[in-house]
Amino acid sequence: MDVRRAVDQDAAAMAGVIAVVAPEDTLGAQPPVDVATRAAGFRDLLAGDGAAWVLEDGGVVQGYLSLTPRTRGVFGLGMAIVAAGRGRGGGRALVEAALAFARAGGAHKVDLEVWPDNARAIALYAATGFVVEGLRDRHYLRADGTLRSSLIMARRLG
Numbered sequence: 001m002d003v004r005r006a007v008d009q010d011a012a013a014m015a016g017v018i019a020v021v022a023p024e025d026t027l028g029a030q031p032p033v034d035v036a037t038r039a040a041g042f043r044d045l046l047a048g049d050g051a052a053w054v055l056e057d058g059g060v061v062q063g064y065l066s067l068t069p070r071t072r073g074v075f076g077l078g079m080a081i082v083a084a085g086r087g088r089g090g091g092r093a094l095v096e097a098a099l100a101f102a103r104a105g106g107a108h109k110v111d112l113e114v115w116p117d118n119a120r121a122i123a124l125y126a127a128t129g130f131v132v133e134g135l136r137d138r139h140y141l142r143a144d145g146t147l148r149s150s151l152i153m154a155r156r157l158g
């Protein structure tokens, strides 16, 4: 498993990861995922002030992490790894690469939102220094009509 900076040509594979993972209901994205639109979003991110990394196994993209500029000095983190690529340290490697990048660029914080029942992701974030900053109470309207809360977690860098 290798982590490297994502380039424009990775956008479709990154969007493909979202499409594969979304049915698990661990992401904000819900099926059906518009892969072309997601890929275009990643290309825009990479062409602008954002950054992304891919997790590869034998040259095949298994996961990604993106950093999106939020407010000055703050990046928002999004990530997903296909089921077959999990549990082998790839998540931690992606987060550590992103934190090193953000810190080197002078950012003071990386934040994210995670479903409160996503124990695996929360464990990864806690292990890499993220703390809970708050709860968005019944904030997201899901496709089934329910309202879902999210935890706000953040990692201070300075």
Ligand SMILES: CC(C)(COP(=O)(O)OP(=O)(O)OC[C@H]1O[C@@H](n2cnc3c(N)ncnc32)[C@H](O)[C@@H]1OP(=O)(O)O)[C@@H](O)C(=O)NCCC(=O)NCCS
Binding pocket: 021, 026, 027, 079, 080, 081, 082, 085, 086, 087, 088, 089, 090, 091, 092, 093, 112, 113, 114, 115, 118, 119, 120, 121, 123, 124, 127
């Ligand atoms: C969350 C996710 C990125 C983590 O990736 P991963 O490859 O499993 O991460 P790692 O192998 O680096 O493990 C990270 C930590 O989680 C722990 N962990 C693994 N499985 C776990 C589980 N079922 N429950 C709780 N913790 C678990 C590991 O012990 C590890 O801790 P350590 O590094 O201190 O040993 C991945 O599971 C995923 O993509 N899930 C679906 C999408 C998702 O939830 N994205 C995040 C949305 S906010």
